[in-house]
Amino acid sequence: MIPAAVRYVRATSLAAALDALAEPEARVLAGGQSLLPVLKLRVARPSLLVDIGGLELRGVESRNGELHLGALTPWTELATAPELLRPALAAISECAAEIGDLQVRNRGTLGGSLAHADPASDMPAVVLALGARMQLRSPDGEREIPASDFFLGPFLTALSARELLTAVVVPLPAPGSGSAYVSVEHPASGFALAGAAAFIGPDGGRTIAVTGVADRPFLLPGSDPGEALAAAEIYGDAAAPAEYRRQLAEVVARRALELAERRAKEDR
Amino acid sequence: MPDHLRFLVNGEARSLEVEGRTLLVHALRDGLGLTGTHVGCDTSQCGACTVLVGGRAVKSCTMLALQAEGAEVTTIEGLANGGELHPIQRAFVEHHGLQCGFCTPGMILTASDLLSRDPDPDDATIRRSLRGNYCRCTGYDAIVNSIRVAGATLRAETAA
Numbered sequence: 419m420i421p422a423a424v425r426y427v428r429a430t431s432l433a434a435a436l437d438a439l440a441e442p443e444a445r446v447l448a449g450g451q452s453l454l455p456v457l458k459l460r461v462a463r464p465s466l467l468v469d470i471g472g473l474e475l476r477g478v479e480s481r482n483g484e485l486h487l488g489a490l491t492p493w494t495e496l497a498t499a500p501e502l503l504r505p506a507l508a509a510i511s512e513c514a515a516e517i518g519d520l521q522v523r524n525r526g527t528l529g530g531s532l533a534h535a536d537p538a539s540d541m542p543a544v545v546l547a548l549g550a551r552m553q554l555r556s557p558d559g560e561r562e563i564p565a566s567d568f569f570l571g572p573f574l575t576a577l578s579a580r581e582l583l584t585a586v587v588v589p590l591p592a593p594g595s596g597s598a599y600v601s602v603e604h605p606a607s608g609f610a611l612a613g614a615a616a617f618i619g620p621d622g623g624r625t626i627a628v629t630g631v632a633d634r635p636f637l638l639p640g641s642d643p644g645e646a647l648a649a650a651e652i653y654g655d656a657a658a659p660a661e662y663r664r665q666l667a668e669v670v671a672r673r674a675l676e677l678a679e680r681r682a683k684e685d686r
Numbered sequence: 687m688p689d690h691l692r693f694l695v696n697g698e699a700r701s702l703e704v705e706g707r708t709l710l711v712h713a714l715r716d717g718l719g720l721t722g723t724h725v726g727c728d729t730s731q732c733g734a735c736t737v738l739v740g741g742r743a744v745k746s747c748t749m750l751a752l753q754a755e756g757a758e759v760t761t762i763e764g765l766a767n768g769g770e771l772h773p774i775q776r777a778f779v780e781h782h783g784l785q786c787g788f789c790t791p792g793m794i795l796t797a798s799d800l801l802s803r804d805p806d807p808d809d810a811t812i813r814r815s816l817r818g819n820y821c822r823c824t825g826y827d828a829i830v831n832s833i834r835v836a837g838a839t840l841r842a843e844t845a846a
Contacts, residue, residue: 419728419729420707420709420712421707421709422707423705423706423707424706424707425706426689426706426707426750426752428752428755447750447753450748450749450750450753451730451748454709454730454748454749454750455729455730455748457707458709458728458729458747467706467750469750469752469753471753494742518818519733519817519818519819520743520796520799520800520815520817520818521733521736521743521744521745521748521796521818522730522745522748522818524739524742524743524744524799525739525742525744525745525748525749608817
């Protein structure tokens, strides 16, 4: 399979990338682990690929009580970043270490995956549960929106056509917090049939987000995952009918909660 | 409209005219004649096309050739030192790590990435690292053994 003919430009700066995105049928190329497969299937047929792979948007940095996760940080780097070793933040590396396979994790990036917004991808649940903000840049300037306003539907986000996701900003949790990500994967594709991320604050407050079970990842209202999922609209297909998925989501949510609770006791 | 690609392949500076859509695997196989890199599934699943880019295993069917501009690429042809097989290659030969051999270049280059990060991986770690490499001769046990042995050889060489 070979992608349809397409022009290619290597962006040397953020400004140059945003300029190139003025072309209506342009697509942003980061690690390419989501985009290349759809280009090869010719599901996507952009006129121009804007390769942002060389931009300085890589790495994990602690700044003003917040963690800045660069959009171009590959999964392998995120899985081993020393800044993420705290039990309070364990969900991030735990999730990153299980995405795809070694080769995909070497090239696939945090921002590329989030912007692609596959409804069965793992990391969206984690950024939702940790109360992260998405840092976006367009020719009009920079804006930040909560992760809960970013995912709008299958492969649909709040990014406008000439906007780039530059970083994910995670508030540093108070000592005594814990987080976890647990999923059950489709055995062939590796994508989540149901995935859940849980965050527990030092006061015992719970935040749970699920992925793979609806048209987009979402935060569960209230603190009882069973109740919240019973009221949610759940997606079903041949691999996992809706009622099975609903039950699976509750199981992974409870497991993630238990794990996060245990971690909260070790966090300081 | 072809673009000009310049990169380092197996230690040698190479340049090539490629299209924007040209995949790295095709640049290597058709452009440079390095047919040791195999096309198996062509859908990012099987890992037969695995090469090292900057020392890290990647699927060359899921990367544009132009994304390798300026990069250091190692294919299976670049692993042996003249006539002398690389310790991972030798371990695969000596411990029956291959039957038909189609998946072998990818297996060996993935193993190379793994052992460069973790010189003494346990079997569970080796198996996890091979998740993106399929062997349809069902030879996984022998492949895991080969990588374990290669790790020991490489550790001994480093210590010596």
